[in-house]
Amino acid sequence: MGRAGRTAIVEGLPALRAEWRLDFVVVNGENATNGAGLSPDHARLLFEAGADVVTLGDHAFDQKDMLRYCESEPRIVRPLNYSKAAPGRGHGIFDAGRGRKVLVAQVLGQVFMKRPFDDPFSALEPVLKAHPRGGMVQASLVDVHCEATSEKMAMGHFCDGRASVVVGTHTHVPTADAMVLPGGTAYLSDAGMCGDYLSVIGMDPAEPLRRFITGMPKGRFEPASGEATLAGLYVETDDATGKAQVALPVRQGGRLAPAGPR
Numbered sequence: 477m478g479r480a481g482r483t484a485i486v487e488g489l490p491a492l493r494a495e496w497r498l499d500f501v502v503v504n505g506e507n508a509t510n511g512a513g514l515s516p517d518h519a520r521l522l523f524e525a526g527a528d529v530v531t532l533g534d535h536a537f538d539q540k541d542m543l544r545y546c547e548s549e550p551r552i553v554r555p556l557n558y559s560k561a562a563p564g565r566g567h568g569i570f571d572a573g574r575g576r577k578v579l580v581a582q583v584l585g586q587v588f589m590k591r592p593f594d595d596p597f598s599a600l601e602p603v604l605k606a607h608p609r610g611g612m613v614q615a616s617l618v619d620v621h622c623e624a625t626s627e628k629m630a631m632g633h634f635c636d637g638r639a640s641v642v643v644g645t646h647t648h649v650p651t652a653d654a655m656v657l658p659g660g661t662a663y664l665s666d667a668g669m670c671g672d673y674l675s676v677i678g679m680d681p682a683e684p685l686r687r688f689i690t691g692m693p694k695g696r697f698e699p700a701s702g703e704a705t706l707a708g709l710y711v712e713t714d715d716a717t718g719k720a721q722v723a724l725p726v727r728q729g730g731r732l733a734p735a736g737p738r
Contacts, residue, residue, distance in 0.1 A: 477507045477648065477671030477678035478699025482521060484670045484706040488728055489526045496710065496737055500572040501526055502580055502617055504645040504667070506533035511678060511699040513538025516545040519552060529553055529570055531582045533621040533646060534589060537562070555584040555621060557599035567603050569613060576614040576715060579607045583631070585622020585646075596620070597634055604638045609718025616718065617641040625651070625665045632663040640713045640720050643667050648677035650707045650725060650732070660719030668707030673731045675700035705730030710737050 485503060493501065503522050509515040513535045519542075522530050532554045537543055546552040546564035556566025567581035581603050583596035600618065609616045616639045620631045628644040635642045637659025644651070650668025657663050669678050676684040679697045686694055705727055712722040727735040 477669045477704075478509075478511045478701070480672040480699065480701055480704035481670040481678070482508050482518060484704035484729060485522055485527070486525045488706045492706075492728065492736075493526045498526075499576070500528050500570070500578050500615070502529045502531060502619065503527040503670075504533065504619060504621070505530040506535045506621075506645075507648075507669070507671075507678065509539050511697060514542060515539045516541050516549075519545065519549065523551065527551075528572075528578075529568070529580045531580070531619045531621070531645070533582070534584055534591075534593075536564075553580050553582050553619075555582050555593070556603065557583050557594040557596050566599070569607070572614065577612070579603070579609075579613045579616035580619070581617070582619040582621060585620065585624060585627045585631075587622065587624035587627045589623055596622075596631065600631075600635070604635065609638065609640050610714075610716055611718075614715045614718060615640040615713045617643070620644050621646045623647060628665045629663075632657060632661065636661040636663075640718045641709070641711050641723075643709050650727065652725070654709060654723045654725045656720045656723050660717065662709070662711040662713075662720035662723035664709045664723065664725065667709050668705075668727070670706050670708075671704050672700035672702040673705055674702050703730050705732045707732070 505514045554564040584593045632642045636657040641662045644666040648669040651665040671678040708726040
């Protein structure tokens with residue numbers, strides 16, 4: 477989320493990659509550029525910091541340069557159920573080293589979202605069917621980008637036993653329900669944001685407060701610029717089966733209580 481979130485990734489991710497011996501890192505970058513979308517320059521920053529894949533969301537194309545960049549950069553994954561005319565890819569198969577492959581897919585929810593996207597469940601079904609975990613791929617991750625926790629939870633159950641990880645994004649607040657579902661799918665309703673939590677979902681509080689109190693805008697939303705927390709989900713999977721074995725919330729730096737693997 478904005479400059480603070482980018483800084484948290486650039487300064488924090490390389491050390492965590494080494495310390496936790498991370499094989500594969502997915503970063504949701506859709507608010508990294510001034511809180512609205514992702515520019516190619518900032519996408520390159522995230523890759524240089526250690527992201528293997530960057531997912532987008534409902535603000536996928538707020539930065540117009542992304543329309544062209546995502547066609548040439550296969551490590552960018554935009555929502556699978558976005559407009560059929562949208563550029564880029566809704567899923568991809570990526571190398572995790574030592575001959576291992578990881579499927580990354582993203583879907584947008586429908587509940588409380590501003591525009592009616594296609595059904596995420598039916599959009600994801602053929603992708604999961606074509607890439608069984610422990611077979612075609614050693615692991616698979618679904619980024620479910622939506623507003624309602626109920627819809628995210630439903631997606632977790634829909635994917636249980638078929639995906640290795642289902643993790644929610646979009647609401648900017650980390651949830652406390654990291655777990656491994658009965659079929660071996662790691663689940664978290666929302667990974668939270670990498671950003672300044674002394675804010676209103678990453679924005680400097682002044683303008684959101686004014687709009688809540690008066691119902692009238694006066695200026696633009698501006699991302700909060702204080703010390704950021706790097707937030708996310710840590711998962712360990714079994715290469716042979718693709719099942720998740722460990723699912724732990726991650727919070728590093730900033731104002732939130734720290735969390736992560738020991």
